[in-house]
Amino acid sequence: MSKPEPASQWSGNELDALIDSYLWMLKLEVAGEAYNKRQNNLELQKVVKRTHAAIEFKLCNLSAVLDGLGKRYIVGYKPRAHFQAALRDRVLQRLGEFPAPDSSGFDEGLSVPAVAERVGAAPSIIVDSGGQPSDNFDPRDEGETVNSKETAYWDTLGELWDRTTGGSDVAAKPASEVQSSLPVAPRPAGVEEACAWFKDGLTRDSNPRFLFLVGGPGAGKSHATSDIVSGLEPINHPQDGLAHRSYRYKAGSRELLLINDATIGSSEHRRNPLTKEIDACERDSRHLVACVNRGILIDESAPISRTPTFEYTAGQALVRWLAGDAPSQSNWNVRTDCDEPYLRAGHLFDGPDIVASVLVVFVDVCSLLERRPKVNLVPNDEGMTVFKAEPYFIADFAKRTSLDLPTPASDLFSQVTELVSHGLLDDSDSLIDPVRANIESLRSSRIRAGIMTVVRGAELSSGQRMTFREIWGMVTRCVLGDAPDQVARDDLRHLIQRLQPTENDSVLRFKDLQVLAGLRFSQAIFGGRNPGTASFDPLGNPITKLTHFVDPMRDAIPGRFDQSWESGWATPLADSFAGPVTNGSPLESLENDLDGQDPFSDILTQFDRTLDGAFVDAMRSPKIGDKDRYAFISWYGGYLGRLYGVANGIPAFRPQVAAWTQAWYLSPNLPDELGFGLRTLLRPKRRPGDIESASLIPILASRTDPIVGVQSEPKLALKTGDVEMKTFRNSEALFLILSEQGKEISRMPLDFPLVREALACGQEHAGVTEMTDVTSPRLERFRAARLIPNQLNHANYRVVVGASDFSMTVSGGY
Structure with missing residues (x-):
């Protein structure tokens, strides 16, 4: 049974107009003639009073109906299921008008002039009997020439745009083979x-x-x-x-x-x-x-x-x-x-x-x-x-960018980059084009490796693996930026034209370029929204809900990047803004400060240099106010930081993610620093730093938070012994197994939140991060497991008073 559409159902007259319009385009496509899909949509809007997106979706529904009936459909309108039952009924009534799957001609049906008449087409889209546009049709009216290299390029980007949402959760029909110029992704293992x-x-x-x-x-x-x-x-x-x-x-x-x-x-x-x-x-x-x-x-x-x-x-x-x-x-x-x-x-x-x-x-x-x-x-x-x-192995995160890992995602990424690079147009129209800049940056294998590393960091920190739908969405976002969040499929090209800066004032020009920069993948993959654009919730997008957490600017660790797992990286970025910004270019300062072999040089394009020049001009403007000055510096610092972080494969929390992969690789053993931090979380001493101090768990309290510092009232507590730790891995899952005197007490997931908490510990003081609410219940369950009767044989009870504690012996049959 077909699923009702969320909007009002299409009437019979609307469906007939849609079918007539579709037939006209389909017959021209079969004949190898040109037509303008966008103009046709505009003419349909006048008749059916529906939005551009609603018409596009309905045309895809019509393709699905024809596909299910074994009839030929328009390749550019990929079949989409969940269509209106009345649409199928209408097609069945007029089935003889559609070309057969292998037909090169037409069955008797609606003539092209009749189609145009019912759709209400303006003379500009009516074609003559030879299938050629009439004298009134001028492709330049829409800024495009059908069947040209330019149109093929934008059509390819349009196909890529279709992949960004991932499609329906319902499995495709096994007989459906939708033609596409896009590559086929390698299949999962096995x-x-x-x-x-x-x-x-x-x-x-x-x-x-x-x-x-x-x-x-x-x-x-x-x-x-x-x-x-x-x-x-x-x-x-x-x-x-x-x-x-x-x-x-x-x-x-x-x-x-x-x-x-x-x-x-x-x-x-x-x-x-x-x-x-x-x-x-x-x-x-x-x-x-x-x-x-x-x-x-x-x-x-x-x-x-x-x-x-x-x-x-x-x-x-x-x-x-x-x-x-x-x-x-x-x-x-x-x-x-x-x-x-x-x-x-x-x-x-x-x-x-x-x-x-x-x-x-x-x-x-x-x-x-x-x-x-x-x-x-x-x-x-x-x-x-x-x-x-073969067993499944996880690469050492600190070494990923230098390993050139052949993965299904990187294979797909390379194929898509090659496809869109091949169709890249000459930069003859002088557009400031961030999509072109994305494609130019992605030509570098080092940049693609950096992006893959950042995205893998998002997987490991979130505990969620990306399916092909998310991988396609991520690749699309790397090419098209956040355009799919803003416009419909066929409006991409016009979006770039519409966002071109028009102001002569340097401050306003920079604000215009900030909006264009939202299409740059270094901004878009993390879900940030630039000033002057509509609000955007990164958690509402299947890609950015994973990647926004690893935006490099979330931690921006000081230091100079040396590929080691604990390395910082943000000092050159801070130094580029350290002097008076009116004296020069932060981008040039950063380039001069970095090694000539740094991948940062691969990610830079003319778009970034244009943006940098506009920033410098805005900073020098006598009209700029303090509010704009500080906002521009903050925004542009983040922009350059993300460019650098993505180029080098640096997600936020890189040390913690790298430590987790080391723990996975070394299982059942733990890296020393991680082991010290976990021991501090599990058995925090009453007096950190004191070698004689022990870990005391209150017995009669409502929670098992360890006793720390001076206690104003006496408490009964259990003095705990040392805990033995080892790990067990199952695919990507890693578990921490805790034992005392050879007897297992508890096991818990050793995941990113627990690693982050453990590495935040220092000098036997327990760390506190935004993950504390996630890890605290696990730690309490571990401590509570030590209070069950079979763990209390020969237990060492203590009475804690003030800064002291005294031994207490329990005798008898208890």
Whole structure:
């Protein structure tokens, strides 16, 4: 069932006008003739009284309807699902007017003049019978020439703009192949090999193969399944244009069931549909591919655990195996051959007999910003495929920019940069163009590596991994800046023209350039909003909600950057503003202060030098007031600081992020400095710095905050002994295991908040940061765990009075 639109539904007359307009453009596209999409949208606005964005979205809805019906659609209007039911009904009534998928001509239908008449088109967009624009049409009216290199360039940027929002959470239909000039991103670890393994099984007369792609939306599951079923003959595919839960195909001598989106309910099974679909595939000897998120596995495995194992079905045994809880003493079981956090392979057995080969890839376990582990397919002596999977490793954060890491995200970033660089226009129109500046900066592999390092810092500090949707959004933001937050797709070029500085006054000119600078990626990826623009909430954007926290200007650590994990970096920046700013250029001062090999030189463009010159002119202006002067210095200092930080791969809190990666790499051991800080947090001494002082936990208090300093009233406390610490890692998760005298007391996540708190400790004084509210409950639970009865045998009780404490012995049967 189609989803209602948030705005008012389109009327029949509006839908007819939309279809007529679409038909006119589609027929010209099929004929290879030129047309102007923007002008057509403007003419439609006069008829339907809708916004530019609403019309664009509705045209994409129309493409989705046509795609679902197997008809040709306009490539520039990518199909978008959740369309109005009346739109599909209207298209069905007029289906004969649309060109067939492989047609080079037209069916009988609406003529171009009739289209223009119903749409209300001005003569300027009516074309003659030869498909050429009439004498009244002048492409220069819109500042563009259709089918020119310039138009191709802006169309490519428009396609990139489409990727910034990530699209719908609903899986794409497996038959949908939208043409695009943009590159295809490398798949997550194990997915490419899993697809090859599955497709190979379709040509063999062997046991059925079950492939599960597990993870959240945006990880590329549907893209992979589309590749698997490409070329297969569909069986009774729905023709309503909607995305469905499952599809069937002929695959050699067997059928293949594709569960394209397990979050969509099943019309056949109300409860535990995945389990029952597995049972049906086992019973009918079908192949199975399923795209599943972890929530589905949790929901379906919970009731299974209450079923006696001897009553298990194949589906129940397999679902529990997928959820990481393989059953025992069951006739149905899965024997695991390969087990890595991101990939698990095995065989489904019915007693002693192999029923199916099974493979699951957890597509969101490995960061797309880390090197993808290799997976090899090796046949064994019995002719079966054995998976040899490399462990997943995290790179030392302090060395990332020098490692030139080949990652899925960096591969995609490089391909997009090459594409937009190839189409970059000559700078003949003298526009001050920050988008062009972005592309010029991104040509440097060192700058791309710096951006990838900063974004990886955002992942590690937030504890969230980016899917392909966020990676695409980040890449788009690096090219287009914050333009997608301000304008619709086709208005990008006009935005740059509209923001050109027009004032002769140097102060006002600099203010105009500040607004343009919002399109520079060093500003845009952190979600800052420049003066003179609308307010922007970085938490409302899927990219900036992760990256705003690592804006380099949040900490700006003093020092000169030397690549070591604890290095500062902001001293050259401060020095460039130290003298009277009216005497020279902060940018030139910073360049002269830095080593000639510093990546900062790669990120600079003519746009940045123009901005710097405008800043100097504004500072020298006799009209500038103190308020503007201080605001300009603060803003421009942040602008240069972000340029420098991004170029060198310096996120905020870099030392803490680097310390965490060292802890992950050294597991089960801890780096010394981190270990000292964690010990201070866990067992803060009553008198820091005193070697004889101990850590005392109050026993009868409402909270387990350690006793520190002089106490005005007596308190009963427990004197704690030393705590042994080691770590355990599971994929990217790192856990701190705490023991006393060889007995485990507690374990807690060792994540960025805890590392930040620990590294804020100094000289046995506990640190306090903005993360204290996050870490305090964990520390209290650890201390409380030491007060449970089985931890109190031979406990050392103390009575704390004033600055002293006295031993207390508990005797008897207590």
